[in-house]
Amino acid sequence: MNNKRQTIDDAMKAEKININPYQPQQQGNYQNYYGYNSNVNYRYQTNIPTQYQYNQYYQYNYQGNANQQPIMQNSYYRSPQQFVQQTNTCFNQQQNKFQAPQQQQQQFNNTQQPLQSVSQQLEQQQQSQKIQIENNNDHQFLPPVNISELDQPTRWESELKVYTHLYRKLNVEMPNLVSARFCNSREVFNEQSSITVKQYVERAFNKCQSDDERNIMEQFLKATITEAKRKNEYTTRDWSKFPLPTLQRENQIRTQFLSSNLPIKQSTAMALSSLGQTSKFGAPSQAQPSGPAQTSTNMHNLKSLYDQMIQQQVESINQNHMKNKKIDYSMDLAILQIGKLQPNATTQIKQQQKQLKKRIEEEDQIIETNMKIIGTCEDLEKPYFRLTGLPDPNMIRPEHILKKALVQLLDKWKNCQADYNFIIEQFRSIRQDLLVQHIENRFTVQVYEENARICLECGDFPRYESCWTMLVDLYEMISISEGKDVNLIGNKVEFDSYRIFYLTMLNKQDQLVKILHQNLDDQRIKFALGLRESFKCGNYVKLFKDYKESSETMGSVINHFLVRIRVRALKQIVKTYISNIDLEYLADLLAFQDVEQFKQFMQFFDLVRFDETLKFLLIKQSINAFDNINFDKMNE
């Protein structure tokens, strides 16, 4: 190995290649692959066993000598104990390859620098206390990776090129640069990256044999990790159990394995990826040893295998959850993605993907037909339970029973035989039954509308919001399927008019525009817009006049915002009038039933002052009464 090192150095000199453009040439040294300068005299150098010297996890491997050497608290790494337990075979293998040349180089460096300086540093180190170490942390005890330089891809690429060139010239096997680069990359690993991810990456790289494979693996790992980050599963995913990507080489082995008529594999992933592989036989570029007769038998075997798999899956789905299946397929697709990175195979893999997608759709249909549930329960009232597993048909009511249940429920509500909580719970269970049986028709609209109406009447706006979002979807869906105008379905216009007033009160203008676009001319919409106009123009006389004339539900919607409107009006009055105002006049203006009710209302606000006879509102004394009122809390 030493000889090789020399030859590489010689070769470099002969080719006059300066590997590191970031350092002056006269020093004659360069940063190694891990990105830190071997020329710097790390203080632990003499004490460390050589096999750990350039391991990036050196701090933790070296923990046993903590008495002699203070452990550095480096924020880039995880808790030490976990790392000691873990054996990173991948890196140790690389290490063995690297050791000799680096040792050599180190000696080379040491000879250049006077040995005295090293011994001086050692003495200093023995004398120095922890505080000093903390102070000098940046200079002497560099973190093994300089982050700012690492993320410059150009440097890595140039280095890689030079090294591949040199190693090829010398007929020496190239050390695993790709995986080393990947593991140092800050794009992929940051301070939060857990050890399990690193372990996962190491396992993946251990599998690779050639540099091509490592390149592919690197790209795949980057994709998976960024995907995990995007889905926010990065910290939560169990990386130790997450399957490793399959390489092309392994795929081929597996196909041969399967084609020799062996028993069915457990995982669907394998079988399906092998299915994809068989499609390659048709392509002329692929040099497969199998003849035409063999392929047909292969296909036959695989087809029967596939049928069995479907059966197995349907069973397992019925037993467990539907989710498992989808995860399996998404993994298959992910595995196929690796192949996509390889040249000359893109079209074939696209075909494979298409086939896979088709299969998934077909299976979805099978499941849907199996999953269609028609309930048999005949109770008109049923308590609501949140579903945790597959629904039981005995517990679910069919549509005609639900219709009866709705009528009964509405009767109870109108005759005041049930309280709000009971009604809402019943509605929930009706909605659940509808959802489970995939009933989406006018009856569904009716259920949601009645639910929304009751929520509005009781001022339960969060529930109203959820009903509304569902209603919007239902209206559109039904209008498309029936081919009718959206406004004609259910009581859409009526609910739109409530929505207009509701949004006006919450001051959400941008959402309002969309509703206005769908309704051109309707009396109810115009009424709501009139309310909006008088609210915006401060014409409370007209607003309360309209309020008295409004329909039942609209009236109750306004009811819930009455406090908001009245407080706003009072705030304006207090700020703009200079004379004391007669309470009777105010009570009349703000549509209170009598003065007493108005007085009760005013008692909520501490800062409001009346005169001794309780006949007038003292404007000047109560000018700040309504300043600090939060409208959002006023509703309750």
Add this chain to the structure above:
Amino acid sequence: MIAKKSENILLIILRYFREGKCLEAMSCLKRIFSGKEQSLLGLDLEYTLKQLKLENDSEACKKLIDYARLSHPGWVDLLCSLLQYYVERERGNANVIDHFENLFKNTKWLLDEQRSQIYQFLCKQVVTEQYKIVQIMKRKAKDSEAVKRASHAQETLESKSLQIFQEMGREVNIKNMQKLKLLNANQQMKIYFKGFKFDRAADCDKVEKEQNLLLTSPKQDQITYHYYKGRILIFHSKFVDASQHLTQVLQECPRTQKGLSCARQVLKYLIPINMFMGRYPKKELIEQFKEYDLLCTSVKQGNIAGLQEAIDKYRSIWIKRSLLILMDQLKVLCYRNLCRKVWLINQKLNKIYLNQFQKAFQISHPQNSNPTISEVCCIIANLIYLQLIQGQIYLNNVKEVYAITLSPDPFKNRPHEINWQN
């Protein structure tokens, strides 16, 4: 077949790609997207695709494509998916959506300096194509089922194109292509605007997060951004800022036909907003926008009945331009101008009786013939509260004295300076 029609547009585009002539290639692509290349429909689709994918018999064509494929492998794929998409679109098939997605999703490789123009072009094409697909599908539809499918396709296309842009945006962020960031955000805003999801559109505003983005982006993207930003600000009643943004757009509009149509679009929003700043349109401008004639004059004169008429008469237009919610604020403005007239008629007295205002409201709005004193009180209180009038109301129910005392210059506050959100 491709060799026979050797001047086939696909081959021409390939040649341009190979020679690095992006602009020429783009003009050819434009022709295809605009549906002018009907000759492509005559081609045998499968056969042509095969040929494009390097399985051609003729020697010359093979050479050309071979070379193109080796040097720019992405181009061939792009052309293939474009051809497939084009044929499906012109036939009005439902599976055009898949091809649509396929065409615009594989554009990562276009993200570098030389090819970014093509990328930009494709970006801008996404939204327009979306509507073209629905249009053609509806035109070709033979039964009600097909019409239903077409209107359903609109939604899926919308969500698909949003997906495409999000993916593109991620890619642009990774490669840090500063110039393309604003374009991406603008296109997303465009989709949201078309679907009236203005609250969502406001979330796409990346300029507020990245200060330099506006300056480093190309001019055309800046202008598009200003337009959308101005429109969003209208909904938040920030008229000064909105007017600034929209005026900037108006100034940059070129004197071409396209530029003039842009200017018209901007003026539709700028005219009502500028009324808040006290700028009313001139006669020449009003002649082009007849619908604003009555509106502007009534607001200026304080003619409530006229304003109401203008609102009702052109109701569908205001709804179409999403300006109907602005009308309430225009009404407040109208009240203010009316009150100012009363003040001027009373020779700028600092104490005016409320029945004077009552009379004015009566004259101004004949339908509501009998506004009570308390109604007038409320309206004026609102104006004072909004600080459009500086003054106070004096009310004595016992002695039946209703008056308004005004500070020396009660109307000094301009309508755009006040906080409309109060």
